[in-house]
Amino acid sequence: MSTSTGIKCMQMTSFFGAMVALAAITFAVPSSAWAQSSVTPIKLAASAIGRPPIFSNTFVDVGEAMGFFKAAGVDVNFRWFQRGADTARAVVTGDVAVGFTATQPALNLIAGGAPVVVIAGMPNQDWLVATDDPDVKSCKDLKDKTVAADGINNARTLYIAAVVATCGLKQSDLKLIDLANQPLVRAGIAGQVHSGVWHVDELAQVEFKTGKKWRIIDAPASIAKGLHYAVLLTSKKAIAENREGLIRFLEGWILTQNLMGSKSPADKVAFATVAANASQIDFQVALASVDGYQGFNYWVNNDGLDEKQMMSQLEQLVKIGSVKADKKPAYKEIVDKSLYTEAMKRVEKKFGKLK
Numbered sequence: 001m002s003t004s005t006g007i008k009c010m011q012m013t014s015f016f017g018a019m020v021a022l023a024a025i026t027f028a029v030p031s032s033a034w035a036q037s038s039v040t041p042i043k044l045a046a047s048a049i050g051r052p053p054i055f056s057n058t059f060v061d062v063g064e065a066m067g068f069f070k071a072a073g074v075d076v077n078f079r080w081f082q083r084g085a086d087t088a089r090a091v092v093t094g095d096v097a098v099g100f101t102a103t104q105p106a107l108n109l110i111a112g113g114a115p116v117v118v119i120a121g122m123p124n125q126d127w128l129v130a131t132d133d134p135d136v137k138s139c140k141d142l143k144d145k146t147v148a149a150d151g152i153n154n155a156r157t158l159y160i161a162a163v164v165a166t167c168g169l170k171q172s173d174l175k176l177i178d179l180a181n182q183p184l185v186r187a188g189i190a191g192q193v194h195s196g197v198w199h200v201d202e203l204a205q206v207e208f209k210t211g212k213k214w215r216i217i218d219a220p221a222s223i224a225k226g227l228h229y230a231v232l233l234t235s236k237k238a239i240a241e242n243r244e245g246l247i248r249f250l251e252g253w254i255l256t257q258n259l260m261g262s263k264s265p266a267d268k269v270a271f272a273t274v275a276a277n278a279s280q281i282d283f284q285v286a287l288a289s290v291d292g293y294q295g296f297n298y299w300v301n302n303d304g305l306d307e308k309q310m311m312s313q314l315e316q317l318v319k320i321g322s323v324k325a326d327k328k329p330a331y332k333e334i335v336d337k338s339l340y341t342e343a344m345k346r347v348e349k350k351f352g353k354l355k
């Protein structure tokens with residue numbers, strides 16, 4: 001987006017507030033259908049990554065701003081962590097009923113015997129390995145370089161391990177530092193990090209603030225196709241004790257994903273406004289990020305649990321040694337699709353077929 005067409009958020013607050021309201025009217029679901037729910041709300045604790053949230057976790061803010069969770073009859077208390085592995089562990093310990101986490105930590109837990117299952121997902125990852133180091137032009141050039149990731153068995157570290165394996169390197173050939181989310185963005189803007197694993201919006205923030213274009217290190221297409229990005233994880237105990245609450249949560253989730261993936265200009269502006277405020281980024285960056293994410297179908301109107309993609313991700317974890325081959329769970333041990341199926345039925349009964 002050029003400077004002449006960029007919109008300055010501080011000068012347009014009232015306009016964007018109106019557009020948020022407009023989106024609730026023009027969105028593919030009739031506004032009357034998400035008026036205050038007449039059912040008694042069920043309390044539910046959930047975990048997400050932030051604060052500020054990573055871009056995918058802005059479903060929390062979209063759901064709250066648009067009233068989607070409230071309309072579904074669930075009173076959600078979100079608890080925030082800085083790592084996907086931590087949001088997943090909160091599910092295992094019972095601190096939360098459902099957690100949004102990267103797929104890799106979830107699979108690691110299931111392979112390790114934790115009594116948890118996946119109930120929905122986002123299949124298409126957005127990781128970028130990028131650098132402003134002039135000496136790094138390809139995957140092989142990362143040897144002996146300092147690369148920002150996010151710690152052992154976390155999503156970024158597992159991703160960079162998969163990428164460098166395709167060019168004959170091992171994770172131990174890199175100098176990995178534990179840095180992610182907003183601390184990583186701040187370090188990139190300050191010139192303290194020169195190579196790292198980034199979310200699309202994180203790199204966009206750095207490039208916007210510095211005016212410097214970073215080089216993307218190409219990863220084979222097989223990496224993207226063979227990786228699964230993120231999931232909603234819950235425990236078998238939570239399903240037994242609060243199945244209805246989880247189904248209602250998924251109703252809200254379905255509506256957030258539909259809005260976030262909507263190509264409607266009003267919906268894009270509404271989403272970008274919420275995301276900019278939640279993530280504390282410039283509106284231009286948020287709107288450009290929405291377009292970028294929609295370009296590779298980041299938000300899908302299905303359960304997001306394609307078996308081939310999930311199992312391919314599991315094989316990647318086996319390949320890099322994160323999961324032992326003899327401990328690989330079967331697909332049916334990883335997922336429980338029944339809750340999402342019921343939630344979608346309810347959404348479509350209220351609103352019709354989603355676009």
